[in-house]
Amino acid sequence: MNRRIVLKQMIWMGAAIAFMPSCVYKQDKLSIQLKRLQISPDQEKMLASLADEVVPTTNTPGAADLGLHLFALKMADDCFDDASLQKFSAGLKQFTEAKSKKATLGLQQAADDAALKDFARMYKSLIVRGYTQSEYYMTKLVPYQLIPGGYKGCVPVA
């Protein structure tokens, strides 16, 4: 895997953190400053491992390498409307409780649970988005062309 890219991705997260006023409130051990979403450092750890359930690290980078749980948190925190954020927060709380009773509970399993499925799906789609919109993915896997140079209306499927 390309260390440089992963590093850059992390710097981007870091930069985002640097922009935020540090005095909003103390979240000692969180690695990202959030404005609206309240989570604990333990939850952050849990979210990191759940992200790897969606896009695992194999012989190529996965969620953990790309810091996708931080991307997900940032997007939820900044972009979700109030109703979605509320749903996500409540779901996270419920999931955390369920997991404290059953340590093996994963995101995939939660996606089939009536009470937990909204959270599981929201989080999964944030992780998928973070992956497919990462520099790594858009340069190494499905290269994004800033300058395509043209358009062909009918070509055979590769």
Place this chain on the structure above:
Amino acid sequence: MGYLNTKGLKERTFDAIVIGSGISGGWAAKEFCDKGLNTLVLERGRDVKHNKDYPTTNMYPWQFEHRGQLTNEIIKENPVVSKCYAFREDAMHFFVKDKEHPYVQEKPFDWIRGYQVGGKSLLWARQTQRWSDFDFEGPARDGFAVDWPIRYKDLAPWYSYVEKFAGITGNKDGLPQLPDGEFLPPHELNCVEKYFSGKMATVYNNSRPVIIGRAAHLTKPQQIHLDQGRAQCQSRDLCQRGCPFGGYFSSNASTIPWALRTGKLTLQPNSTVHSIIYDDKAGKATGVRVIDTVSKTTTEYFAPVIFVNAAALNTNLVLLNSTSSRFPNGLGNDNGLLGKYVAFHNYRGHVNAKYEGFPDSTTEGRRPNSGYIPRFRNLHKQETNFLRGYAAGFGAYRPNAPMNGWGTDLKAQLDKPKPGVWGVGSHMMGETIPKENSMVSLDPNQKDEWGMPVMRINMFYDDNDEKMVQDYHEQLVAMFEAAGFTDISTNDSKQAPGLDIHEMGGVRMGKDPKTSLLNKWNQLHACKNVFVTDGACMTSTSTQNPSLTYMALTARAVDYALAEMKKGNLK
């Protein structure tokens, strides 16, 4: 108001003044400067220099903090402008934010504005279809508004003139309802679009053509474009950020730098025109009062001819605000119709579907353009229970197949996406009927930060529009069914007027000073040295995107103004 005429009178006197530097003002500036007139362009917004001031233009998707998406905070602060599809993280800086310039919505109206050098020309979708006599004869044939004082033949040479300079891609389709222009090579329809076009030709016996849009892109730049410093369009389809190649037409890439190179242009950003000065004794306009948006001081500038190109509604505002003892209700407003008969385009209807055909084909690259279905309803004669008709956008695309599952299975699908079923979509662009009670006015009390009266907007859909949405849905569904498309769904966005960004009228052209404000040369009937050539001048709205017509009207009006100046009729 305190005047601060620090510069001498001579330095504040020009041969021509143009209010606004967007699509139409840019053209007025270019034409005047080309003919050697010392021209002052007053622009209320900041300067935006080609390339230099396109901060996001070369950014990759992952370089945007939110990957292009708007934050909840921005949406909440901007309930109006955030509805515009182009108001995203990469181009937000070219739009007016809701709080910056408030206005009163007597009825819901999404007023989408770009206040900067270049106006909305940086942001537009670049669709440039000519109007035809089916449009210019509309009001007379169907008995609404007033008759246009011009016909297609009056404008045809000017369409050609502006098209050659702006650079328009298109296909010569030979359609009387959508006249051909001076085209650079067309963009390509993709396999499904071509199939649909062919199918419709058979099913409807060539009465519902489906063609590639005509658009302001340099698919093959000519010398005149290279001379502007522009290069071939690279199909980036990131136009709203400003194009480093000058691949599409904007004032910033084309008319403004061209005019600046003549040495005749004085481009003055941060200058809001408050009103036009009318001299009772001389019986003409003599200049403009300008508020410096930074220092908030007012200065007067003078010229024998004034072009008002502030974009449709702001042009109404400037004229309504130009009161004098001769014109107590606004400049040129003897008949009380200034601000009335404003209209827009009805973009509410959408139809989407899937197509199972062409499984082995896809597209490559990007295309800053789409398919287009010219108006076919009530074209040759009245045939429905509503007046006029609609054009439609049409496009097909091949998305990725859905990706399901978890973990390594999901990752494998994400890493090598497979093409899914083709999607097709259409949206309507309906003509709306200008009505006297569809109008804009000045709020009698509220003023903005710069002392300009706040605009009141009262525009609305009527029964004709409702019927048209319904008919569009019915017709497009029938067409999609005939083509074998599946999963057909219709949608009525119910979006407020304004979001079409094609607001027009209020200072309409006409033959009779009793029922119109402008004559056939875009001159105010009652104040001949003031010309209006932006959307405000439009007598009716047609179904075509209007900006190409503003360009043609502007070039034609400047040509006329120059001739009149030569004859000594405009001093």
